[in-house]
Amino acid sequence: MLIPHANLCPFFVPTPSSLSYEDCKATADWLLTQTDMRPTVGIVCGSGLGGLADLLKDQVAFNYKDIPNFPQSTGHRPLSDPEGKLITLPMRIFKLLGVQTVVITNAAGGLNQDFKVGDIMIIKDHINLPGFAGNNPLVGPNDERFGVRFPCMSDAYDRDLQQLAMEVGQELGYGDFLKEGVYCVLGGPSFETIAECRMLHLLGVDAVGMSTVHEVIVARHCGMRVFALSLITNLAVTDYDSEEKANHEEVLQAGKQRAEQMERLVSSVALPERS
Template structure:
């Protein structure tokens, strides 16, 4: 346990944040995590500084096809951002504390809001491939077996021992995203729902999909929830969305088979609209905060 605590210690996270801040002039206030096939968001960032994960001290290495493995700093819709082109997963063999280390590094760099994307299997029968689900809540299935990124000694400099998760996904950001989607004409494929995370890397069995759907999950994937837990522990606002890249198989007579190439292809087809949605949302956050800064103070 002591070795595990060391791999995400405040000192270690601080050293990584300091190394990055010495290499870039960007001081990000928004962090973005790009899921499978969705790394094109980083290409929208202007005046970018790019670092490969392999060059960043203490960072894990991305091993998944479709994840570029780069950290990109710059501005998006006028707001200083840092964007992860690819994330880390339990199935890559990293402890859950290690795969969420970037969240703590971002916090120490000044990030206030995290925006996360993923590709997920649709469990809700009303969802179609290509729909985008705004996550309103999650089920951390590995957490039922004690796999939680906050296990081990608590670091009080990041957050409290028992953080609340009933507000994990910021209500105002979700409302804003729905409004942005309506303005962009995306309402037909924009949904809200509950995301369930599993360990992977095998896709779910039919029995597992049926169970998760009955538990109230609308989509299932292998990421995001752990990052959100750590980001919320550190006091950052969180917004996340899932691209429904395939429909979960829940019929034993079905010939459908889930596969990673289908996930990446769906990402390519919906990429431009997702990029527009996220970039416009970031701009809307900046606009809202500017109005709050300029609002007259009560006497």
């Protein structure tokens, strides 16, 4: 099952801040009645990477508006959802559908000086910078039916899948542009300032973006394995004399150029029977 993940949403969406276990189960049960398929892998598509859907056979598609209790977002993250509870709702529904592994892709800005536009970074760890101020999707009452109160995040990204991806990438001839590193999430929707980029670089961040981390936290809370990739679609600006400026069109264009190879890598790791 795939969930497209659009970027950039400065719009207010009047929806509840969270949904109960019963609400999530009602949504999952509705989806299960609409198809005989029983997914074991869930994929979240980042900006410009929606072509992953074309890899799936016997597709069954649903409009968000038809799915009970599903958030009607017009983009990256509704401002009425500061902790990211709505964008992580699909993770809990994945769990109740029987999904065991979640694959997440995103478009990110490269901070590592060795990265180039078009590189694919296997995420080995993350920094939830908004979390330092209490912005965490697990804030609030915990329902043990989803997961424990204080879930471990030292193994947030499945190491076996990371190793498999590196091996598969080498076999596919991706060695020149397949990297691994630490991803940091910021709130967006504005891109980072030069000072922010310099700070993140000092913290050991390799790539920065506006998504993924909240979904990963909830997926791990639910006990699912996580594998995540960042497509480096622009290089973060760290020089005040630079004329470069980050823009969303650049992100989408870079996504188009490398999307096919990224999709092949994902399919070989997560959907080997379809690659």
